[in-house]
Amino acid sequence: MIGFKYQSYLTYSYTKSYDEMCLILNEDGFKDVEIIKSENIIKYTINNERVIRLDNLLYLFKIKYLRLTIAQLIQLCLEIVKKYQKLQSNSIEHNYLDLNRVLLSLHTKSEGLFIIPSTFTYDIHFTGYDCPFYERENYEDYTIQDSEAIKSIVNKIIDYTESYSMKQARNDQTFPSITELLRMTLNSSFNSFIHIIEEHFISSAYINNQQQALTNLDKQFMHLNYKRNMFKGFVQSNLEILIKRYYSINNWYIYEYYLYQTLPKITKEFRKSTLLFISQSPEKEIQYTPYENEFDNLDNDFIDQIITQQIESFNQFKLDLNKSDIRQTAIVALQQQMKFLQQYFRNDANFMNANNINNNIKHLTLLKQRLTERVVQEVFSNQFQLQNLQWINEII
Secondary structure (H helix, E strand, C coil), X not given: XXXXXXXXXXXXXXXXXXHHHHHHHHHHCCCCEEEEHHHCEEEEEEECCCEEEHXXXXXXXXXXXXXCCHHHHHHHHHHHHHHXXXXXXXXXXXXXXXXXXXXXXXXXXXXXXXXXXXCCCEEEEECCCCCCCCCCCCCCCCCCCHHHHHHHHHHHHHHHHHHHCCHHHHCCCCXXXXXXXXXXXXXHCHHHHHHHHHHHHHHHECCCCXXXXXXXXXXXXXXXXXXXXXXXXXXXXXXXXXXXXXXXXXXXXXXXXXXXXXXXXXXXXXXXXXXXXXXXXXXXXXXXXXXXXXXXXXXXXXXXXXXXXXXXXXXXXXXXXXXXXXXXXXXXXXXXXXXXXXXXXXXXXXXXXXXXXXXXXXXXXXXXXXXXXXXXHHHHHHHHHHHHHHHHHHHC
């Protein structure tokens, strides 16, 4: 995105073997990614001028900051399905795909996305392989088949196409038949879906979609951009002001929240104004400290309670357990888990939304309790196995 001159990060966990994750990421093809083997974490570095998450792209299209042609949106559906098929042909399963785990990485020669419509080319990448949705209450039990996830993602893109495309296109009598055909073939088979799109581009797009426009539905698209051209310099200046005021390398996630809260106001300003553009800023600054503190504060009483319960349940084995050592081991493990979760929830700036902050804190509290139970149980299980080995060695 032109003007999005900042670096952000996406962080995910994994449980597969290190070698398997290396193969998956190599096949996916995103270059700026690191596997932190000691912590079972995958970290993506995002250059936001050249890479955008699918959910953010659709949001910018919804608020009309970006304008996309019908052809570009259909092409997006096509590229996502082809990406899925490529991974499937290499026996790669994701199990946790969603809109916010799809990236568009612009090709080197492609223009950056901006308020001025343009053609652009990109590669599709998936993120979050083997990583649960920790934002869900049932994260430990929830997975989704890749085929169903792809259908859901593509259907959402079609939903956005139907709801937020230019009025002139939506009013065309051929428009409903195209979206209906896309949904029908998508439910039939992915091969049918690819075939019908490619056939449609041959018959209805300019030069087999090289101009990324359908001859009938997108014919007015490039001729209605007077205000966008007039105010593009002001928009870039507004983005520069936001970066100077809110961005730092350590607080990129707070800046991203402010940015996406301000973009609807910027869009309204350049679309509704006639001559004067007034620089926009967030409605109000977030109270982030209470939320951030949740990642640092462990419930020591609850940890002791779980340890006591585990000691009682292992009494029959007459284990020589040191409660203090177990407690310290559990706390170190929990601190590492919370450090990861802090990074994970920074993946999506919406989790800091002031309107949901209390619900999000409540969710984190419940998540910590479940993690505490699991970590303490794992510590006891490891202690049990260790003492069993010691007994066997003594017998031998």
